[in-house]
Amino acid sequence: MKVVALETLQLAEFPFLFWLRVHTDAGLIGTGETFWAPGPVAAYIHDNVASYLLGKDPRDIELHDRTLGSVYVGARDSGAEVRGNSAVNIALWDIYGQALGEPVWRLLGGRTHRNVPIYNTCAGYKHVRATKKNALFERGEDWSLKSGDSNEGPYEDLLAWRYNAGDLARSLKSEGIGAMKIWPFDIAAEASNGTRISLADLDKALEPFQKIRDAVGRDMEIMVELHGLWTLPPALRVAEALKAYDVAWLEEPVRYNELDAMAELARHTSIPIAASERLASRQMFKQLIDKRAASVIMIDLAWCGGLSEARKIANMAEASELPVTLHDCTGPIVYAASCALSATLPNVNYQEAVRAYFTGWYTEIVADIPPVKDGHVAPLEGPGLGLSLRPELFQRPDAAVRITRI
Known part of the structure; x- marks a missing residue:
């Protein structure tokens, strides 16, 4: 078997x-997927990866990881090269599974x-989706939105935690979901470049936590995204x-690669520190683990190097008696791959x-x-990842499709 074409879609x-x-x-x-700045990733795939991967056996996954991961620059951070390599790795595992059934x-x-408990990141329907008004995403979020501004479906959870966190x-x-993640401190961070938070702003950010505890008591885990x-x-x-x-x-209370500052914070609080979806490679995660800067190791398949690298990182964490959680607030391919890996990790x-x-745009x-079901997710049963892109996506008027063939 050999690779005969690489096709990208935006x-x-x-x-x-x-x-x-x-x-x-x-x-x-x-099928593979990654997230953030897709243009540079597409250029890397077609201009660099294609010349290596075309004609190769896709099942030699470890060889391809080592070869693509040994580039002169961009091999040890979550830049375009690693994001592209992550998508390649996920796609190669998908082929391998299909080949073996x-x-x-x-x-x-x-x-x-059999299944893994989920926590619901309380994002909304437009969180990564461009509209005529804006694209809601992390620091680009429009904090002027008011409760009831979106009515696309029953799970407008972004606005819900801001205004009706108890509900x-x-x-x-x-629905059996016993854990949720919110980020009410971001507005104060954006106002001060993260240098200070007033007591008034602190009290305002704490309001959703009080509403949650008043509504369901201690019967809900609350993750805090910073x-x-x-x-x-x-x-x-x-x-x-x-x-x-x-x-x-x-989660990521200070900049994700400021490991010494994160370790100091970890020494001064009893609250576990979770980090970091934005780190790439087991070498960087080894530094995080060795410094005891985090006690929950968070891995994103789209940014760390793919399924192969994520499994190695999880094994390192296990050897240090640390739990891992698989990050996904991005797309359905990485979500499916993450659920598959999660099911295998002790x-x-x-x-x-x-x-x-997962009930909406996915x-x-x-x-x-x-x-x-009941707050737990099970991996798909089909061969490979068990899913594929809908073919009509490639015919959409807003689709940018590029193919490099052997």
Whole structure:
């Protein structure tokens, strides 16, 4: 078997997402995905990866990882090269599973869990979707939005935690979901470049936590996303204020690659630190683990190097008695691959999921989604990843399709 074509897809409606299809002479097509700045990733795939991968056996995954990962620059961060290599790795595992007629999770050693508990990242329907008004994404979010501004479906969870956090917690519990992630401190961080937080702003950011506890008591785990926006002193103040709410973790309280500052914060708070979806390669995660800068190791398949690298990182964390959680607030291919890997990892604690995504726009991209039941997700059973891109996507007027053939 050999690779005969690399095909990439970008959709203007989803400006952060990138999809890759690896075609083989056996008729099998592997699908990969990554997130952020898809234009440079596409250029890297067609201008650099194609000259190496075309004509090669796609099943030699470890060889291709080592070769593509040994580039002169861009091999040790989550830049375009590593994001592109992540998409390639996911696609190659998809081909390997299809060739053997087995799901990826079986090839990764089989399940250690029938299903994995999810935490719901409380994003909304437009969180990564471009509209005529704006594209809601992390620091680009429009904080002037008011409750009721979006009515696309029942899970407008971004606005819900801002205005009705107690009702949101009750809604999640009604579906068996016992963990949720919110980020009410970002607005203060953006106003001060992360250098300070006033007591008034602190009290305002704490309001959703109080509403959640008032609504469901301690029957809900609350993860706190801080997006790496804070310097150390205000991060310490935030951590101290959150102790009363017994939150599950602080995620990226300081910049994700400022490991010494993160380690100092970890020494001064009893709240677990989770990091970092934005790190790439096991070498960087080894530094994070060795410094004990985080006690929950968060891995993103789209940014770390793919399924192969993620499994190695998870194994390192297990050797240090640390749990891992698989990050996904991006697209359906990485979500499916993450659910497959999560099922195999003995030290996984949660799989991230966004119910506004897996019940909403994910279904526009793929037909099959890992099933969520009673707050737990199971991997897909089909060969490879168990899903593929809908063919009509390539005919959309906003589609940018590029193919490099052997």
